[in-house]
Amino acid sequence: MNYLVNNFDVVAELFLQHLQLTLAVIFFSLLIGIPLGLLLARIRWLRGPVMSVLGIIYTIPSLSFFVLLIPLFGLGTRPAIIALTAYAQLLLIRNWLVGLTTIELAVLEAARGMGLNGWQRFWQIEFPLALPMLLAGIRLVALSSIGIGTIAAFINAGGLGVLLFQGVITANYDKIFTGALAVTVLSFAANYFIRYLEQRAEFRIYGKRI
Amino acid sequence: MSSEMISSSAVTVDAPVRESGEIVFERVSKSFATNTYPAVDQVSVKITACDLVVLLGPSGCGKTTLLKMVNRLYEPDSGKIWMGGKEIHTLPVNELRRQIGYVIQQVGLFPHMTIQKNISVVPHLLGWQEKRINDRLEMLMELIGLPVSYLPRYPRQLSGGEQQRVGLARALAADPEILLMDEPFAAVDAINRERLQSELIDLHSKLNKTILFVTHDVEEAFRLANKIIVMRAGKLVQYGTPLELVTQPENEFIEDLVGSSNILRKLSLVNVNSILKARKNQSIYSGGSQPVEKPNTVLRPEDDLRSVVSLLLCSGKDSLPVKDSVGHLLGTVGYADLREMLISNLPSE
Numbered sequence: 001m002n003y004l005v006n007n008f009d010v011v012a013e014l015f016l017q018h019l020q021l022t023l024a025v026i027f028f029s030l031l032i033g034i035p036l037g038l039l040l041a042r043i044r045w046l047r048g049p050v051m052s053v054l055g056i057i058y059t060i061p062s063l064s065f066f067v068l069l070i071p072l073f074g075l076g077t078r079p080a081i082i083a084l085t086a087y088a089q090l091l092l093i094r095n096w097l098v099g100l101t102t103i104e105l106a107v108l109e110a111a112r113g114m115g116l117n118g119w120q121r122f123w124q125i126e127f128p129l130a131l132p133m134l135l136a137g138i139r140l141v142a143l144s145s146i147g148i149g150t151i152a153a154f155i156n157a158g159g160l161g162v163l164l165f166q167g168v169i170t171a172n173y174d175k176i177f178t179g180a181l182a183v184t185v186l187s188f189a190a191n192y193f194i195r196y197l198e199q200r201a202e203f204r205i206y207g208k209r210i
Numbered sequence: 211m212s213s214e215m216i217s218s219s220a221v222t223v224d225a226p227v228r229e230s231g232e233i234v235f236e237r238v239s240k241s242f243a244t245n246t247y248p249a250v251d252q253v254s255v256k257i258t259a260c261d262l263v264v265l266l267g268p269s270g271c272g273k274t275t276l277l278k279m280v281n282r283l284y285e286p287d288s289g290k291i292w293m294g295g296k297e298i299h300t301l302p303v304n305e306l307r308r309q310i311g312y313v314i315q316q317v318g319l320f321p322h323m324t325i326q327k328n329i330s331v332v333p334h335l336l337g338w339q340e341k342r343i344n345d346r347l348e349m350l351m352e353l354i355g356l357p358v359s360y361l362p363r364y365p366r367q368l369s370g371g372e373q374q375r376v377g378l379a380r381a382l383a384a385d386p387e388i389l390l391m392d393e394p395f396a397a398v399d400a401i402n403r404e405r406l407q408s409e410l411i412d413l414h415s416k417l418n419k420t421i422l423f424v425t426h427d428v429e430e431a432f433r434l435a436n437k438i439i440v441m442r443a444g445k446l447v448q449y450g451t452p453l454e455l456v457t458q459p460e461n462e463f464i465e466d467l468v469g470s471s472n473i474l475r476k477l478s479l480v481n482v483n484s485i486l487k488a489r490k491n492q493s494i495y496s497g498g499s500q501p502v503e504k505p506n507t508v509l510r511p512e513d514d515l516r517s518v519v520s521l522l523l524c525s526g527k528d529s530l531p532v533k534d535s536v537g538h539l540l541g542t543v544g545y546a547d548l549r550e551m552l553i554s555n556l557p558s559e
Contacts, residue, residue, distance in 0.1 A: 110318030113281055113390075114332055114380075115307030124331070128322045205322045207366055 003174040004181070011163070015182050018149060018159035022190070024081050025145040026138060029088040033137075036089070037096035038122075047097070054090040062087075062148045066155045080157035084145045091140040099133025100126060131201040139194040146187050150179075160186070230294035231259030231387040231420035233280060238289030240275055249275040250286070251444035257437075259294075259387070262414045262421040266431040266467075267441035273424045276441070277390050280422065281310045294387065308332050311381030311389040311419075315396050317373045319365035325376050326361040332384040350379040353413065371402035375409075382417075391423045395430070407433055411512065428467060432479040433514075440464060453484040457551065474516055477548070482518060482532050483511035485551055486541050508533045509543055518543060 004011055040047045060068075062083065069079035103126060111125045153161025163179030166172070234256045241248040250272040257263050265273035278284045279291060282303050291298045298306055319328050326347060333343045351358050354375040365373055374394060381389055395403045411434060414421055425431050431438050432452045440447045440455070440463075448460040456476045459465045469475035507525040509518060509532040521530060522545060529544025 104316070104318065104321075106314060106316035106318035107320060108318075109283070110312065110314060110377075111320070113283055113307060113312035113314070115304040115335065116331070117304050120335070125320060207364055 003172070004178045007178075011178060011182055014158065014160050014162055015186065018146065018161075018183070018186060021077060021080060021084075021149050021152065021157060021159050022142055022145045022186075024077070025084040025088055025149075026141055028081060028085045029092050029141050030138070032085065033089055033092040033096060034134075037093045037100065040093065040097055041100040051090075051094070054093060057086050058090045062151050063154065066152060070155060075156040077152075077157045079155055080149065080152035084148060084152070087148065088141040088145060091144060092134075092137040095133045095137030095140070096130065099130030099137075102133075103129045128201070129205060132198050132205065135194055135198040135201055139191060139198065142190040142194060143187055146183060146190060150183060231418075232292070232294055233257040233388065233420060233422065234290075234292040235276070236290040236292070238276070238279060238286045238291060240272075240279060240284060240286050248272075248287075248444045250279070252289070253441075253444075253446045254289075255439060255446055255449055257420060257422065259420050260418050261436045262411075262423065262434055263437045263439060264431040264435035265422065265424045265439050265441060266428065267426065267447075269426055270443075271441040272444040273426075273439075273441050274392055277392055277422055277424050280388070280390055281307050281312055308336060308384060309386050309388070311383075311386040313374075313377050313381045313389065313391045313394045315393040317365075317377040319373055319376060319380070321365055324362050324364055325368070328365065328376060329380045329383050331380070336384055338384075346383065346385075350382060353382070353416075354379045355409070371398055371406065374398060374406060378410075378413075382419075387420060389419050389421045391421060393424055393426070396425070396427070403430075408512075410434060428479070433481075433512075440467065451484060451488075452480050453488055453551065456480050474519075477515035477519060480515050480551075481511065482509050482513045482515070482543055485515070485543050485547050486511065486532060488551060489541070489547070510534070511540060515548060519548065 036050070040050055065083045065086075066079055069083055073079040073082060107125065107129070108121070111121045116124065149157075149159055150161030150164055153159055153165050160179050160182050163175050163182070167175035167177075167179060235253050238250055238253045239248050240250040249270075253272075253276060265277060267273045275284055279286050280293070280298070282298065293306075293310075320331070323331075329347055329350060330343050333346060338346075347361060348358060351361065356372060356375055356379075360368070360372075360376075365376065368376065377394070381391075395406050398406060407430060410421075410423075423431075423434060432455075435452055437449065437451055438455055439449045442463055448455060448464050450458070455464060456468050456479055459468060468479055507521050507527075507530050509521065509530050511532060511534060513521075518530070522528070527544075529542045529546070531542050532540040534540055
């Protein structure tokens with residue numbers, strides 16, 4: 001604990017870096033994942049091939065993925081965000097797709113029959129109804145990015161992984177412990193915050209459980 | 211026989227009557243890739259504004275397909291559909307749909323919206339003022355017989371029958387001329403179904419809407435309809451009033467449907483109102499039946515003729531007065547009418 005007390009500024013800065021990295025990954029994942037998921041929901045035959053590609057990407061070991069991206073994007077946060085965003089697609093799209101495809105067909109038919117255009121159907125009907133599943137996906141993305149993100153310190157992306165790597169190299173257990181603790185706090189906070197949003201979205205649809 | 215029927219009811223393109231609730235199908239066909247025969251095959255039929263027309267037939271006969279071509283959830287392969295003198299494909303699709311109320315079997319209320327929001331979706335799309343929407347909401351709730359206190363509730367807090375009522379209110383929200391109903395009461399229990407049917411008859415008489423109603427339930431069809439379109443294998447078999455279907459069945463299929471060999475079954479399908487109307491058309495008002503003194507048994511226009519027989523037998527009289535819900539005398543109906551309308555029309559065997 002000494003390390004944390006004496007170097008609180010350093011830990012706080014790394015904590016914020018880690019949070020920024022995670023938020024950037026969520027942002028770019030949604031940017032790609034939401035339209036891609038919508039496309040897969042509309043075009044059924046695309047699901048198999050796209051989901052297998054995403055599955056294959058997910059199996060690449062993180063360290064080698066980061067290293068593989070260095071020749072293309074250099075060191076730093078860029079390759080880290082790219083790799084983590086690529087991993088995130090599987091988790092995000094799978095959930096988002098389940099959310100979109102489990103909407104009652106009668107609801108969608110009613111919306112179409114009433115004369116809502118594609119955009120109105122998406123914003124008024126599909127998005128709110130698939131939102132709980134989308135948030136569940138975002139929660140998985142956040143947690144996995146916080147975890148795998150520690151390894152990104154290896155390619156100079158900063159974050160709490162810095163404490164872990166430095167601690168291992170210098171055999172400073174206090175530093176390792178501090179890093180692990182900070183990662184855990186971040187994970188728990190992210191999990192509870194997003195879970196709270198999820199429950200709010202669920203409540204709107206399903207109401208109080210009686 | 212049926213081809214004669216079709217050509218006789220075919221409508222010429224040049225003279226569509228300009229009545230906004232009128233629907234005209236002109237040689238409409240539609241095939242699906244999964245089937246060898248067309249789902250709808252060269253159907254031509256004219257639906258008069260403000261009629262409640264039931265599309266009746268076994269499952270797979272094309273009745274739902276025909277219905278869904280009106281609001282363009284399906285597009286016809288060939289043929290034209292006119293709505294109030296306008297070919298529906300000349301309108302932008304969503305504009306068309308907002309002018310047509312649509313009710314489906316599974317209701318399809320939006321689960322994340324309150325009853326109020328569900329009903330006001332289309333008025334909002336049409337850009338109505340809040341005041342106008344709120345007035346309309348109140349009026350609709352009264353019409354469907356639900357308290358205004360239901361407005362802030364969610365669909366899940368309502369029973370199945372109540373949900374279908376809200377579905378109806380949602381379809382009527384923007385005051386459309388035409389209402390399409392796709393087996394709306396099929397998933398409701400028998401008691402609620404009868405209640406909803408009576409309410410629909412009542413509503414139709416109040417509202418002046420053209421209603422196209424799909425069902426495979428013969429009793430329901432005869433109970434609700436001003437006119438029935440019977441379909442089989444994509445073809446229109448017969449189009450007529452319940453009384454016409456019972457008394458002049460086009461072919462064996464219709465005879466089986468109305469149960470020609472079973473006179474009581476036939477009686478059960480036609481109501482008192484049909485008799486009164488038919489008599490007016492033939493201008494033989496109250497033909498042959500003597501006025502009744504001390505009428506303690508009274509018929510209602512919606513009573514089916516089987517109940518009339520039963521009431522006649524019980525009362526020991528030859529005819530009974532018909533009164534509407536307010537108590538106005540509409541005429542009398544007796545054995546003579548039944549004989550004349552039905553039994554004399556039986557195929558002579």
